[in-house]
Amino acid sequence: MSIASEFKAFAMRGNVIDLAVGVVIGGAFGTIVASLVGDVIMPVIGQLTAGVDFSKAAVVLKAASEDGKTPAVLLGYGKFIQAIINFIIVAFAIFMLVKGLNSMKKAEAAAPPPPPPGPSNEEKLLMEIRDLLKK
Numbered sequence: 001m002s003i004a005s006e007f008k009a010f011a012m013r014g015n016v017i018d019l020a021v022g023v024v025i026g027g028a029f030g031t032i033v034a035s036l037v038g039d040v041i042m043p044v045i046g047q048l049t050a051g052v053d054f055s056k057a058a059v060v061l062k063a064a065s066e067d068g069k070t071p072a073v074l075l076g077y078g079k080f081i082q083a084i085i086n087f088i089i090v091a092f093a094i095f096m097l098v099k100g101l102n103s104m105k106k107a108e109a110a111a112p113p114p115p116p117p118g119p120s121n122e123e124k125l126l127m128e129i130r131d132l133l134k135k
Contacts, residue, residue, distance in 0.1 A: 037089050060075075
């Protein structure tokens with residue numbers, strides 16, 4: 001088997017396609033969550049914390065030079081706090097999504113299966129003929 005045909009067989013397996021779709025959807029979902037965090041949640045948190053902007057919070061480890069050639073060295077802990085908040089929101093959103101999917105699966109599983117269809121008219125007629133022949 002040539003390398004090209006092996007690669008084609010590998011790439012066309014269902015798991016690879018599903019993974020590719022998952023990555024694309026995950027990227028889109030990440031953009032939505034980033035907008036939710038940056039545009040909706042962080043301004044509210046900023047108001048609750050008296051206008052503190054976490055992304056710009058930092059400790060100056062070394063000041064910038066007076067001539068402006070050397071920039072300041074900052075320990076940007078605010079970006080870390082922002083990343084933690086983003087993670088918590090993404091994890092919660094995924095948890096709620098999975099929980100919703102699981103509850104829909106449980107509802108499908110809990111529904112009783114439909115009763116099996118009764119015998120057709122032909123089958124009923126054949127059963128009557130059988131019973132008459134037995135007599």
